[in-house]
Amino acid sequence: MSIVKLNNNGIKNVTTLGSVTLGNMTFIKKLTASSSGTLSFLNGSSDVVLDSTYKEYVFTFKDIHPGTDQTFLSFQADTGTNTNYNQTITSTFVQAYHAEDDSAAALGYNASYDQAQGTGFQYITDRTGTDNDQTVAGTLHLFNPSSSTFVKHFIASTSCNEQSNYAINLKVAGYFNTTTALTRVQFKMNSGNIDAGDICLYGIL
Numbered sequence: 001m002s003i004v005k006l007n008n009n010g011i012k013n014v015t016t017l018g019s020v021t022l023g024n025m026t027f028i029k030k031l032t033a034s035s036s037g038t039l040s041f042l043n044g045s046s047d048v049v050l051d052s053t054y055k056e057y058v059f060t061f062k063d064i065h066p067g068t069d070q071t072f073l074s075f076q077a078d079t080g081t082n083t084n085y086n087q088t089i090t091s092t093f094v095q096a097y098h099a100e101d102d103s104a105a106a107l108g109y110n111a112s113y114d115q116a117q118g119t120g121f122q123y124i125t126d127r128t129g130t131d132n133d134q135t136v137a138g139t140l141h142l143f144n145p146s147s148s149t150f151v152k153h154f155i156a157s158t159s160c161n162e163q164s165n166y167a168i169n170l171k172v173a174g175y176f177n178t179t180t181a182l183t184r185v186q187f188k189m190n191s192g193n194i195d196a197g198d199i200c201l202y203g204i205l
Contacts (some may be wrong), residue, residue: 025202026059033194035067040186041201045054049184050126054145054203059125059185064136066128068192070163072113073136074121075085075187077145077152079180087182091174095126100165117177122189124172126154129163135197136160138170146183152176 027186029048032038043050043061050057077103093113098105110179113123113161127134138158145152176182 011130015098021133025204026054028057028201028203030198030200031062032096033061033197033199035195037192037193038186038188039199041160042184044183049202049203050145050185050201051181054205055144056204057142058202058204059140059142059144059199060202062197064128064197064199065134065195066130066189066192067195068189069130070127071161071189071195072123073125073158073187074123074190075140075185076121077142077182077185078174079178079182083120083179083184085184085186086120088117088119088177089115089122090117090177091115091122091172094166094171097126097162097166100167104166113172120182120203121190122172122174123190125158125170126166126168127162128160129165130195131161131163133160134163134165134203142182142185148179150176150179152178152182158196174189 028093033039040049041048061109077087078085080138091114093110096107115122122139128134128136136158138156141154143153144150153175154173158170160168162168
C-alpha cells in the first residue's frame with residue numbers, strides 16, 4: 001500500500017515506512033498492600049527503575065482501601081540514599097464531588113490540601129471511608145525525576161468514595177522544588193495503614 005503525499009513539488013508516492021518509536025508504557029513493579037504502613041518504590045531495589053531510563057513515570061492505584069476511616073492517600077519523594085521523604089513541594093488541589101443521595105455537589109479549589117514550599121506528604125485524595133465499597137483509584141505522573149537541571153513536575157488524577165458516600169474526583173499538580181535527582185517515592189495514608197490495594201509503576205520513553 002502506498003501513501004500519497006502532496007507538496008509544493010507535486011505528488012510523491014511512499015511505499016516503505018521507516019520504524020517509529022512509540023511511547024508505550026513499560027511495566028516496572030507492582031506493590032500490593034496488606035495492612036501496610038507505607039508502600040515505597042526505590043530505584044535499584046527489588047527490580048524498581050526510577051532513573052534516566054524513562055522521562056516519565058506513571059503510578060496507578062487500584063482499589064486502595066484505608067484501614068482507618070476518613071483518611072487521605074498521600075505521597076512524597078526523596079533523593080540519593082535519603083529516607084526522610086521531605087522534599088519541598090508547591091502544589092494545587094482541585095476537587096469535584098457529588099453525594100450518592102444527590103443532596104450536594106460542587107467544584108472548587110481546596111486550599112487546605114495544597115502546599116506552598118511545604119515538605120509534608122502531598123494529599124492526592126480526599127477523606128476515604130473504610131466501607132467495602134469505599135476505595136481509591138487513579139494515576140500519578142512524575143516527569144523526568146532524574147533531571148539534574150530542572151524541578152520535578154507531577155500530576156495526579158484520582159477518584160475516591162468519601163466516608164459520607166460522596167463520589168470525589170481530584171486533580172492535584174505541582175512540583176518538587178529540587179534540581180537533584182529523585183530516587184524514591186513513598187505512599188501512605190495520613191493516618192493508619194493501607195489495608196489493601198495495588199500500586200503499579202510504569203515507565204514511558
